[in-house]
Amino acid sequence: MANLQSNSCQDSAAPVRAALDPTPRAAGDGTIGSMPARETLRDVWNHHAWADAEHWRAFAASPGALADVALFERLHHLHLTQSAWVWAIGDRRGEFVFTKATDFVPALTLRDVAMRNHASLIAVASASAESELDRVIDIPWFTDPSLRLSVGDGLTQVAMHSHYHRAQNATRFRELGGEPPATDLVTWIWKGRPAPGWVV
Numbered sequence: 001m002a003n004l005q006s007n008s009c010q011d012s013a014a015p016v017r018a019a020l021d022p023t024p025r026a027a028g029d030g031t032i033g034s035m036p037a038r039e040t041l042r043d044v045w046n047h048h049a050w051a052d053a054e055h056w057r058a059f060a061a062s063p064g065a066l067a068d069v070a071l072f073e074r075l076h077h078l079h080l081t082q083s084a085w086v087w088a089i090g091d092r093r094g095e096f097v098f099t100k101a102t103d104f105v106p107a108l109t110l111r112d113v114a115m116r117n118h119a120s121l122i123a124v125a126s127a128s129a130e131s132e133l134d135r136v137i138d139i140p141w142f143t144d145p146s147l148r149l150s151v152g153d154g155l156t157q158v159a160m161h162s163h164y165h166r167a168q169n170a171t172r173f174r175e176l177g178g179e180p181p182a183t184d185l186v187t188w189i190w191k192g193r194p195a196p197g198w199v200v
Helices: 014-020 037-060 069-089 108-125 130-134 151-175 185-190
Strands: 136-143 146-150
Touching: 037 069, 037 108, 037 130, 037 151, 037 185, 069 108, 069 136, 069 151, 108 130, 108 151, 130 151, 136 151, 146 151
Parallel strands: none
Antiparallel strands: 136 146
């Protein structure tokens, strides 16, 4: 698995000030300002699903975008990585199955995988039990040294990983003549935290 290494606030500045606050916090204090980390993670993941869906809608509506090898292979890598984390966080009853971009014909079958991944991971991010997010798991594609981290940290990692590759695909989409949608977190908040709309 080595290739995988690759409600509005009244004071919108409060989380930033809290993050910059040098006051030491007790170990395990998972809060940002007054907002529990679980609520922040749920917002990150609901935004993540919406942003992925916005890209899919734009690509599906633009002739040739999904036929572009560079864009589609990166899109596949993004969703393959999400699938790996679904497996890593889950029961791991079977071996993780690596797919290739060429396995997805027509291309929109990859979108179906993305939708399932998001449904699974949002359910974990929205878990009512803090203990589920604190559960520590081994990450098998890190071996020297090995890596153990919490489910919450893993969910944060995969959301950030997707954000990175969405930016690359937005650049490529513009090179192909498309207009990438605005998918910043602040845009999602401004629009009222909409649910993902996967279908054009």
